[in-house]
Amino acid sequence: MERRCRCVWKLSSTDRKAAVRELLDTLPLADKTKDLLTRALETREQAGPTVIRTGISLPHCRSLLVDDFQIAVGRSVKGVEWHGQKVNVVILMISPVTPGGPQQHMELMKHIATRIRDSGLKGITGAGTPEKLAGVLGFELED
Amino acid sequence: MNHDLEKLISLHDIDVMIDDLKHADIMEQEESMGLSPDHARAELARIREELASGIRKRWLSLYQQLAGHYGNAVVPAVRDRCCGCLTRLPTAMCSDPDRNEEIHTCPTCGRIIYWAD
Structure with missing residues (x-):
């Protein structure tokens, strides 16, 4: 699975909502679409935190507002407040709603989980450049 | 947007x-990723009810009727076509700059349409 991602190497936001918006702002989407996606991702967070491992969160959803997979990765040395925890890497993923159902969405989640497990926390948080961070997660960095 | x-x-x-x-x-x-899908689903159902209660009955009942029939009640319009049934939408509807300021439905399948651009 070769997917492209955008990267914010130094997130300026220190709280969850702002960090999600900062990542959404890197994606080629209309402002109104970003507003609605911010709402969808926040709803998912309210339903249950998406911290998948100490220091890493995965805000995600499927939405009819996108027609292709949208992935943005953010890194914060100081950390972003995420339901009372600090996360240093935020992997935002939005999948399109397709007639095939959530299979591809699930495969992408599985891909990310496998990469994180194989690389370990240090491999993810210690990646020295945006290209390396994207590479560790198995993505190609979008220009 | 409406x-x-x-x-x-x-x-x-x-x-x-x-x-x-x-x-x-x-x-x-x-x-396996340490999330709690059962809890999230229950919480999402609660949030859904809260959101639904704030939608005018006319639109909510249309949404529920369409969702029951097609599975997807709301679809984007892409290149002037309804993404639900792929039918070309009327030009007057697509060329209106304020097209998202009111709720439009596809004349063919009846799904609720929005323009993403």
């Missing part, structure tokens, strides 16, 4: 999230 239309889009996204969390594969995957 407020009811915004809420209908959000309602659709929440319904997708709830449905996804009913899939055994997704549940298993989320659990």
Whole structure:
């Protein structure tokens, strides 16, 4: 699975909502679409935190507002407040709603989980450049 | 954008999230990542009810009727076509600069339409 991602190497936001918006702002989407996606991702967070491992969160959803997979990765040395925890890497993923159902969405989640497990926390948080961070997660960095 | 239309889009996204969390594969995957899909699904259902209560009855009942019939009640219009049935939409509807300021339905399939651009 070769997917492209955008990267914010130094997130300026220190709280969850702002960090999600900062990542959404890197994606080629209309402002109104970003507003609605911010709402969808926040709803998912309210339903249950998406911290998948100490220091890493995965805000995600499927939405009819996108027609292709949208992935943005953010890194914060100081950390972003995420339901009372600090996360240093935020992997935002939005999948399109397709007639095939959530299979591809699930495969992408599985891909990310496998990469994180194989690389370990240090491999993810210690990646020295945006290209390396994207590479560790198995993505190609979008220009 | 029309407020009811915004809420209908959000309602659709929440319904997708709830449905996804009913899939055994997704549940298993989320659990293996340390998430709590059961709790999230219950919480999403609560948030859905709250959101739905703020949508005018006319639009909510249309949404529910369409969702029951097609599975997806709200679809984007892309290149002047309804993404639900792929029929070309009337030019007058597509060329209106304020087209998202009111709720439009596809003349062919009846689905609720929004323009993403």
